[in-house]
Amino acid sequence: MSHFRVEPYSPRLVLGLESSCDETSVAVLEDGSHCRVNLVSSQVALHEKYGGVVPEVACRAHMEVLNPLLEEAMDRAGCRFSDLDAIAVTHGPGLVGAVLLGVAAAKTLAGLLEIPLIGVNHLEGHLYSTFLEDPDVELPLVCLLVSGGHTQIVEMTTPGAYRVLGSTRDDAAGEAFDKVAKALGLGYPGGPRIDQAARRGDPSRLVLPRPMREVGYEFSFSGLKTAVLVHLQSPGRVSDDDLCASFQDAVVDVLVTKTLRAARACGARTVAVAGGVAANSELRRRMEEACRRDGIPLRSPSIGLCTDNAAMIARAGWELARLGLRSPLTLDARPNLPLTPRV
Amino acid sequence: MLERVVVSHSEAETERLGESLGERLRAGDVLALTGDLGAGKTTLVRGLARGLGCVDPVSSPTFVLMHVYEGRLPLYHFDAWRLSGPGDLLGIGAEEYLEGEGVAVVEWSERAEGLLPAERLEIRLEREGAPEERRIRLCGLGARGSELLEGLA
Numbered sequence: 001m002s003h004f005r006v007e008p009y010s011p012r013l014v015l016g017l018e019s020s021c022d023e024t025s026v027a028v029l030e031d032g033s034h035c036r037v038n039l040v041s042s043q044v045a046l047h048e049k050y051g052g053v054v055p056e057v058a059c060r061a062h063m064e065v066l067n068p069l070l071e072e073a074m075d076r077a078g079c080r081f082s083d084l085d086a087i088a089v090t091h092g093p094g095l096v097g098a099v100l101l102g103v104a105a106a107k108t109l110a111g112l113l114e115i116p117l118i119g120v121n122h123l124e125g126h127l128y129s130t131f132l133e134d135p136d137v138e139l140p141l142v143c144l145l146v147s148g149g150h151t152q153i154v155e156m157t158t159p160g161a162y163r164v165l166g167s168t169r170d171d172a173a174g175e176a177f178d179k180v181a182k183a184l185g186l187g188y189p190g191g192p193r194i195d196q197a198a199r200r201g202d203p204s205r206l207v208l209p210r211p212m213r214e215v216g217y218e219f220s221f222s223g224l225k226t227a228v229l230v231h232l233q234s235p236g237r238v239s240d241d242d243l244c245a246s247f248q249d250a251v252v253d254v255l256v257t258k259t260l261r262a263a264r265a266c267g268a269r270t271v272a273v274a275g276g277v278a279a280n281s282e283l284r285r286r287m288e289e290a291c292r293r294d295g296i297p298l299r300s301p302s303i304g305l306c307t308d309n310a311a312m313i314a315r316a317g318w319e320l321a322r323l324g325l326r327s328p329l330t331l332d333a334r335p336n337l338p339l340t341p342r343v
Numbered sequence: 344m345l346e347r348v349v350v351s352h353s354e355a356e357t358e359r360l361g362e363s364l365g366e367r368l369r370a371g372d373v374l375a376l377t378g379d380l381g382a383g384k385t386t387l388v389r390g391l392a393r394g395l396g397c398v399d400p401v402s403s404p405t406f407v408l409m410h411v412y413e414g415r416l417p418l419y420h421f422d423a424w425r426l427s428g429p430g431d432l433l434g435i436g437a438e439e440y441l442e443g444e445g446v447a448v449v450e451w452s453e454r455a456e457g458l459l460p461a462e463r464l465e466i467r468l469e470r471e472g473a474p475e476e477r478r479i480r481l482c483g484l485g486a487r488g489s490e491l492l493e494g495l496a
Contacts, residue, residue, distance in 0.1 A: 171403045175406055222385060222403070
């Protein structure tokens with residue numbers, strides 16, 4: 001059991017902890033909206049050396065960085081541990097060892113301080129990242145969650161009422177970026193490198209497949225990745241810049257088309273884009289264009305809140321508190337945790 | 344050691360090969376997959392999962408390194424693409440799954456060398472000829488590895 005029901009409560013100071021993959025992050029959120037501090041310590045430089053995430057390195061790095069980060073967060077937030085009213089922590093999905101570490105830290109603190117512990121689904125955190133900068137986001141919301149590990153479209157009709165409309169059948173969009181970047185020798189993480197190269201390229205030089213563009217809300221990027229790799233070995237090869245532009249164009253086209261189709265079908269009053277790939281400049285530009293055309297307001301959190309961070313986890317925890325949910329001190333790390341509704 | 348080479352002409356054929364293998368698997372079996380990006384490793388695993396009666400859709404485990412699917416037997420689907428070597432898989436407790444009650448399939452298994460049991464089925468996928476065509480080399484190591492290949496349709 002990960003949650004039990006209590007009288008709804010509204011914790012004033014919520015400590016958020018996030019350590020599901022590359023980033024270790026600690027945040028202090030006041031009254032659900034004022035972010036006193038949101039510190040993120042990224043391991044990207046470390047992982048770059050290895051060309052990817054190394055779980056053992058990831059876990060060790062989280063462990064080394066978490067305590068100093070906690071102290072610095074308290075310091076910058078101008079509060080003491082005893083001032084905290086609840087602790088929200090990511091308990092999945094993610095790298096098992098990394099998630100475990102955050103959960104262990106959160107359980108220890110919640111037990112010592114005798115305050116509520118609230119387990120948060122990492123994806124739920126991304127959904128609420130939008131609300132941190134704009135508390136008046138109108139529901140229903142349709143959110144495109146797009147990162148290295150996830151690509152899904154989620155509808156939220158009221159706080160806690162989530163419905164996953166579609167996910168990727170194979171590779172996540174960010175993973176396709178990473179793999180294509182590696183095949184081109186562009187390095188890790190692949191997203192920003194392809195984004196840059198694509199600006200110099202011409203997407204019309206090569207037309208790549210748009211997998212499943214016309215049907216439903218599910219995604220498939222594996223075939224597109226393969227098409228790029230097959231093209232790399234073909235005689236009439238376009239330049240790397242053009243290839244990046246074509247690949248990015250195909251991914252963005254599919255993401256935008258499906259998100260807007262879902263938004264229209266759900267009667268969404270807001271469209272949001274969250275997750276690391278939301279930082280992609282072409283995705284932002286085309287999503288803005290499409291939302292303007294359909295007359296639906298678009299909310300994209302600033303880059304720092306799109307990528308993994310603890311402020312969104314604290315916000316999600318605060319929402320769960322208001323729904324009357326808290327977690328037992330036996331809370332488990334769940335590497336494959338699915339996103340399920342809370343109400 | 345027993346070796347077979349199969350040429351697949353489409354993703355569907357690769358998936359069917361996986362499915363007929365999946366139907367033959369039993370607890371403790373380990374399959375080691377190698378092949379470039381886009382060679383069809385995850386496609387083959389999708390077939391394996393179907394052959395094992397897993398109903399949840401199979402997606403790439405690259406990011407979280409491992410997915411578990413429930414079927415006739417649990418299927419542990421590893422992906423070592425983001426790893427630098429076998430020590431990293433130990434970091435997530437992979438050895439427990441490799442000796443577990445289910446079937447383990449490891450993509451990019453060259454990065455898990457040394458962790459894998461001596462009796463296993465090695466599968467190498469290579470692109471060749473037409474864009475859809477794949478050459479699939481199956482190599483059964485040890486008695487159990489060979490047994491898995493015998494009579495494979």
